[in-house]
Amino acid sequence: MHWRSTTGSLAVVLLLAGCSQTQTGTPAAVNKAALTSCASISINENAYYRIVGRQSNRALDVKEVSTANGAAVQTWGYGGGDNQKWRFQSVGSGFYRITAKHSGKAMDVSEVSQNNGAIIHQWDYVGGQNQQWCLQPTDSGFYRILAKHSGKAVDVKDLNTADGGVVHQWDYVGGANQQWKFEQVETINQPIWSQEFNEPSGAQPSTAIWNFETGGSGWGNNELQNYTNRASNLAMNGAGQLVITARREAFGSCWYGACQYTSARITTQNKYSVLYGRIEARIKIPGGQGIWPAFWMLGANLGSVGWPNSGEIDIMEVVGSDPNTVHTTLHGPGYSGCCGIHGAYNLGQAVSNAYHVFAVDKRENDIRFFVDGVQVFRVTPSNLPAGTQWVFNQPFFMLLNVAVGGNWPGNPDASTPFPAQMLVDYIRVYP
Numbered sequence: 531m532h533w534r535s536t537t538g539s540l541a542v543v544l545l546l547a548g549c550s551q552t553q554t555g556t557p558a559a560v561n562k563a564a565l566t567s568c569a570s571i572s573i574n575e576n577a578y579y580r581i582v583g584r585q586s587n588r589a590l591d592v593k594e595v596s597t598a599n600g601a602a603v604q605t606w607g608y609g610g611g612d613n614q615k616w617r618f619q620s621v622g623s624g625f626y627r628i629t630a631k632h633s634g635k636a637m638d639v640s641e642v643s644q645n646n647g648a649i650i651h652q653w654d655y656v657g658g659q660n661q662q663w664c665l666q667p668t669d670s671g672f673y674r675i676l677a678k679h680s681g682k683a684v685d686v687k688d689l690n691t692a693d694g695g696v697v698h699q700w701d702y703v704g705g706a707n708q709q710w711k712f713e714q715v716e717t718i719n720q721p722i723w724s725q726e727f728n729e730p731s732g733a734q735p736s737t738a739i740w741n742f743e744t745g746g747s748g749w750g751n752n753e754l755q756n757y758t759n760r761a762s763n764l765a766m767n768g769a770g771q772l773v774i775t776a777r778r779e780a781f782g783s784c785w786y787g788a789c790q791y792t793s794a795r796i797t798t799q800n801k802y803s804v805l806y807g808r809i810e811a812r813i814k815i816p817g818g819q820g821i822w823p824a825f826w827m828l829g830a831n832l833g834s835v836g837w838p839n840s841g842e843i844d845i846m847e848v849v850g851s852d853p854n855t856v857h858t859t860l861h862g863p864g865y866s867g868c869c870g871i872h873g874a875y876n877l878g879q880a881v882s883n884a885y886h887v888f889a890v891d892k893r894e895n896d897i898r899f900f901v902d903g904v905q906v907f908r909v910t911p912s913n914l915p916a917g918t919q920w921v922f923n924q925p926f927f928m929l930l931n932v933a934v935g936g937n938w939p940g941n942p943d944a945s946t947p948f949p950a951q952m953l954v955d956y957i958r959v960y961p
Contacts, residue, residue, distance in 0.1 A: 562681035564702075568624035568664035571673075578615035578631050578716040580608050584672050585706035586691040589614045590637075590684075592652055597633040600640075603650045605686055605695035615715060618665075619903060625662040625678050627655055627903070631716075634891075636661045639699055644680045647687075650697045657904050665712075672709040674702050683708045721958040723802065731768025732761055740796045743931075746784030753822075754935035754942075756782045756789035764794035771953040776821065776932045778948040791942075795931035803830040803925035808960040809845065810889030810900070811930075816950035817882030820942030821850040822933040823952045825888055827926040838866035841921040845899065846888035849939035850946070853880040856888070858899040858907045864918035871914065873899060873907025885955060894923050930954060 573579075581590040583605055591606035592613040608614055612632035619627050628637040636655035639648050643660075655661055659679035666674050675684040683702035686695045690707075702708055725739070742764070746756035755776060757763075767773050776793035783789060804827075815823040824847045829840030842861035849857075854877050859870040877886075889900040899907040911920040932952050935941040942948075 564666060564676060565664055565678065565681050568666065568676075570620060570624050571665050571667075573618050573665075573712065574714060574717075575617070575619050576718045577714045578617050578718065579712045579714050580614055581616055581628075581675075582608070582711045582713060583686060583695075583707065584709040584711065585689060586686060586695060588691070588693065588695065590616065590697065590710075592630050592633065595632060596652075597635070599635065599651075599653045601633075601635075601652050603637060603652065603697045604693075605690070605697060606693045610715070617718070618712070621657070621662050621903075625664055627661055628663055628675075629655065637663065639677050639680065639682075642679060643699075644682075646682065646698075646700045648680075648682075648699050650684060650699060654905050655903070668704070668709050672711050674708055675710055676702065684710065719961050721960055722807070723804075723959040725772075725957045726770070727766055727772040727954060727956065728770050729766045731766055733766045734759075734761055734764060735772060735796060739798060739801055741799055741801065743795045743797060746782055746789045748785040749933070749936075751933070751936040751938065752785075753933045754784065754786070754789075754820075755791040755793040755933060756784055757795045757931070758782070758792050759794070760792070763792050764796065767953070771955050772930075774823075774930065774932045774952045774954070776816070776934050776948065776950040778942070778946075791934040793932045793934055795929065795933075797828075797929045798927045799828070799830070799832070800927075803927045804892065804959055805925045806893050808889060808891045809928070809957070810887055810960075811845075811957040812885055812887045812955040813846070814885045814953040814955075815846075815848055815882050816932065816947075816952055817848075817853050817880055818850045818942065818946040818948075818950055820935045820939050820946050821950045822936060822939045823848055824929070824931055824933070826929050827890075828929065829921060830925040830927055837861075839863050839921065841924070841926070842866070842870075843890060843892070843897065843922070843926060844870075845890045846901075848881045851939055853882060854878065856881055856886075856901050856906065858890075860897065860909050860922070862914070862919065862921045865915055871909050873909075875901055875904075875906035877901070885953075892922070892926070895920065897922060928957065 588605040589608040593602045595613045615631040617629045635652035638653035639660040662678040664676040682699035685700035686707040742759040744757045774794045825845045827843040832840040838861045844859040847857040856875045858873045861870040891898040
């Protein structure tokens with residue numbers, strides 16, 4: 531929206547149906563076939579693990595603690611470094627992304643190669659099949675790690691048992707240099723602040739945390755809705771979600787005359803702000819022509835410096851005329867309104883079809899946007915227009931709203947479904 535007015539060692543245990551130790555056919559064919567029986571394993575997704583080789587007893591390690599894309603994964607004696615700690619997160623159908631703690635980057639097969647010997651390195655996670663891994667048990671708590679795109683296994687070149695062993699992919703043949711144990715070494719931080727919206731049906735958000743912004747001024751974008759504080763526009767559903775409901779109804783006066791639509795907009799201004807951290811929300815948005823849901827942030831100094839000098843971080847905006855695209859934008863002095871620093875992520879289907887997790891990781895001089903765990907956009911001061919100022923190294927507060935009509939989405943039409951509801955499952959802030 532544009533503003534205008536348990537540490538320890540754990541050998542993971544799993545029984546996978548249909549996983550046989552008997553192999554027939556070529557290794558490549560066997561490995562590809564093995565992917566069809568890939569299944570979720572019992573592993574803590576809110577923890578970091580060291581991944582230790584059966585043959586060498588050395589850990590997977592990002593070379594030289596690099597945070598750059600393309601940094602090689604190697605084997606090294608475990609020393610407790612964050613470049614030796616890995617997080618497993620399900621991406622569906624039994625596959626996992628494996629992310630290095632120090633960089634946040636994913637284990638990745640170079641150039642999406644299908645070939646034996648292709649190097650394994652780290653790269654920003656973008657959802658590629660060369661970044662998704664099947665974890666299948668061998669014996670004694672060890673696993674083979676198979677790349678989804680190739681069916682090949684994570685393998686230590688030439689059976690090297692020394693520090694600095696090259697890690698690449700190879701057809702799985704049962705070698706000890708292709709088997710790995712996952713040992714939990716650290717749990718992940720819990721949220722430092724959250725809104726879970728578990729209040730009874732009809733309850734409204736706490737005014738100790740949230741402000742209800744009301745009115746039909748157009749909000750600088752010629753929007754058509756009258757924002758209200760009524761429960762019919764903003765209330766819990768009793769199933770664990772906050773629901774913002776846009777309605778086609780006459781209520782109150784708007785900039786264009788009698789209002790034709792109502793909705794709700796809430797903020798944490800002067801009640802809760804975030805300097806640095808990861809801010810995420812799980813939301814199911816409404817769709818339809820002229821519907822404009824948003825989850826966003828404004829600088830806490832808005833009242834003293836105004837917009838756009840305060841800065842604006844649009845974590846999620848979707849307009850009904852472009853239903854497959856999540857828009858993420860930074861606005862600031864000299865790059866606002868039409869000319870913000872903008873990213874667009876095409877989900878491949880209507881965003882309104884399901885819940886999605888929209889997040890921003892806000893750090894000093896570095897802001898990254900995520901949809902369902904996939905980094906979709908990143909902005910640093912180097913991306914700003916020449917001569918403009920980075921205004922994001924300060925606290926920001928949160929906003930949620932569903933606008934109707936306006937300069938960007940256009941007006942609703944006869945096809946627009948009302949009431950249009952945005953369901954917010956949670957908002958969480960991590961360090």
